[in-house]
Amino acid sequence: MAVPTFVDRVTLHVAGGDGGHGCTSIRREKFKPLGGPDGGNGGRGGSVILEVDPGLTTLVDYYHAPHRRGGNGKQGQGSNRSGADGADLILRVPDGTVVKTSDDEVLADLVGVGTSYVIAAGGHGGLGNAALASARRRAPGFALRGEPGDQRTVVLELKLVADVGLVGFPSAGKSSLIAAVSRARPKIADYPFTTLVPNLGVVTAGDTTFALADVPGLIEGASEGRGLGHEFLRHLERCSALCHVIDCATLETGRDPLSDLDVIEAELTAHGGFDDRPRLVALNKVDVAEARELADLVRHELEARGFDVYEVSAATHEGLASLTYAMARLVRQRRAATPPPEPTRIVLRPRAVDEEDFTVTRERDLWRVRGGRPERWVRQTDFGNDEAVGYLADRLNRLGVEARLLKLGAEPGDAVVIGEEENAVVFDFDPTVESRAEMLRGPRGTDRRLEGR
Template identity: 65%
Template sequence: MTTFVDRVELYVAAGNGGHGCASVHREKFKPLGGPDGGNGGEGGSVILTVDANVTTLLEYHHSPKRKATNGKPGAGGHRTGANGEDLVLPVPDGTVVLDKKGNVLADLVGHGTSFVAAAGGRGGLGNSSLASARRKAPGFALLGEPGEAGDIVMELKSVADVALVGYPSAGKSSLISVLSAAKPKIADYPFTTLIPNLGVVTAGDTVYTIADVPGLIPGASQGRGLGLEFLRHVERCEVLVHVLDCATLEPGRDPLTDLETIESELSAYGGLENRPRLVALNKVDVPDGQDIADLTRASLEERGYRVFEVSALAHKGLRELNYALAQIVTEARAAKPVQESTRIVLRPTAVDDAGFTISEEDGAFRIRGIKPERWVRQTDFSNDEAVGYLADRLARLGVEDQLWKVGAQEGDTVIIGPEDNAVVFDWEPTMAAGAEMLGRRGEDHRMETQRPAVDRRREKQKGRDAAESEYLAFEALSSSRQALEGDDEDY
């Protein structure tokens, strides 16, 4: 049964925003109650958070799909829908989040560090929020936006100060077991260690962590053996310790050859060139082990390595190695820049940024932009007034003017959105004003039919009075003409 997983593919889906409500207040003796539709709730987000008590990604290996809850729709009486609950996923310290293409999205180091893997959708506005002096009683509401969804890749890179590297059965697990309180599996066969082991070591006032990385073999950087899976666990370490077996009985192997092989794999993996190296000649308690260590030490020192002769079984040379590692870790920590408090970076929109782009593709015009695409997702295309509202918004943004400038003609195909999720329509310039659907922009003729009867009677009376005044003025003008010209039937 798998007990340690350091790489998983996870499908995350945020909750959708709740739809806004289109409602009109109805109450006796209040024929003009007005719109009272509430807004939809926000969809829940999927959030990755570093938890010090989590050490593996095993949970997501068994359950690779996670979804947050949706927001609730709004209701009449200005009632806003409930927000969806965020889904918080605990991950180990040192988790790297990537997209499917391998681009790094987040590097989560430090307890409590969080990353929003999928943002919840916005709730749609109700018609009470869409009302204005020009649009007094909207008969539509905005739809909630769908939440973000997609696949992510999570990789665990151990957060340790020291990494023990070397061939299988070189004694790395034995060494970490005597330097720290870690209890890794130890046996006399290769690949005993199948997972990275972490231990905490104390040297005077310095406390550091040490990682036992599963054995490397030639070709590890290309995926042979376990090396490629676990080489990532040495990336964060401040110092590498080559554990060389001075008592190996395998033909063609000796400490110098082992060192060159491991260095070749580390170089092929990349990114570890600037890490300081120490060499631990292990198993010097074995009769031939001390002799091989004596023969090898001078060559290693000529190459610039600090060499320590150790024996995990006899506890020989461990103190010197321990304090040497503590000194390097202390110096590395002191050389790191002081962590600054969180800073907010403001990136104002460029003055000439229109908020959208238009490109011509095979005779069609594709519109891309955060606002146009969001407005399309919020529109209920079964409601003519909602479509007119979308057209008004696009016109105010300058989409119609830009279409004219790029050469679009009436009847051309216009696409809003990406290829996998777009709205396609034939462009009619007059639609931009919503004239066919709403009459003159800004007027709501439904309000005219809902005025009290007394107001309508007053207007009718005013009309009759005006007509009577006109008739009297006409009679007076005719009388004056007859007096001046006389009666002439033949005229």
């Protein structure tokens, strides 16, 4: 089985690290059996972060290992010692990587060295009982659990960051041309589809330096999946200009420079997004006598169509200087017309005063509560601890969930579900319930051991 060395599209499964649990601890000192809570907070889970590395040109690492996870936070400890944060996981990606959802929604376009994007945030650490202490709850017998990290499945798609793209039929001489004008050394042979992966070279013409991309050859129907080029058409989307490389020495029947150009233009139009890109035409292989005659014959027709035409030979380097300077001119024009990137601005949009923190809906024989805060509080709760459950009920009551349920007609004994189907927690609605903090009857959130102290 062949192992790919160039991969420009992968599906990546990522998960942020889980936050560490808070600690329940009571300070023990001589003659002070109940010295007060001193449980530390749990550590934050590590995030998964994508970051551009200019030294990478492929996503092959994630083809072999598509599941990645940030480090988990450590649990808090007594004596007010917080747990260590989980390590962030930095995933290096090539310049020009686009991050999408499985539904093709673009989440981020990573262009530029050092550009980064948090793809899966780590979970918050749970508070220890020292942080939960208050005037009403002076010695909490519980702590909050750490939150799980975000889990996502995304698609990474690489689009080469090049200034000029070479397009043409297989064996038109694109790889030979890029090898002749740059230090790129693509595989070159005299059979179709020699180029199986895009090649990138750096060209200097005068005081202008630009990147030149050579993608696998296109054929008629490429935009619909024929041949190899359809897989790589997206690598041309960032190019400032396109250069048609036309084989004037082909021996294939039914082929000529004008029809080749028409076929490639039709495929670019079918793919879409290239209408505003200036074009050059390189009539290649004019070192062959018959090819030079054909180039002279079609040159005027191409110029009449509005193309800048250059007769070149990748083998003898004839005409390459003029072609590269023409490419550099188009690149300079595009760069001058492109406004500089604006500085990043953080826009703060405060939540409206009357905006709800949660919603309550009736679903058949149950009530469903949705909202970021209620669902987060449920994840933080240790349901094996009665006092922790009472604390959750107290928080939900202060938020107004109980009052909303009563207003909508909920009755004692009704099932109340908090969260979505996969992570839901079910309660029996009882608005008069009292917490049982360490088996001591009392109002929610109180501790009778400390009354009168």
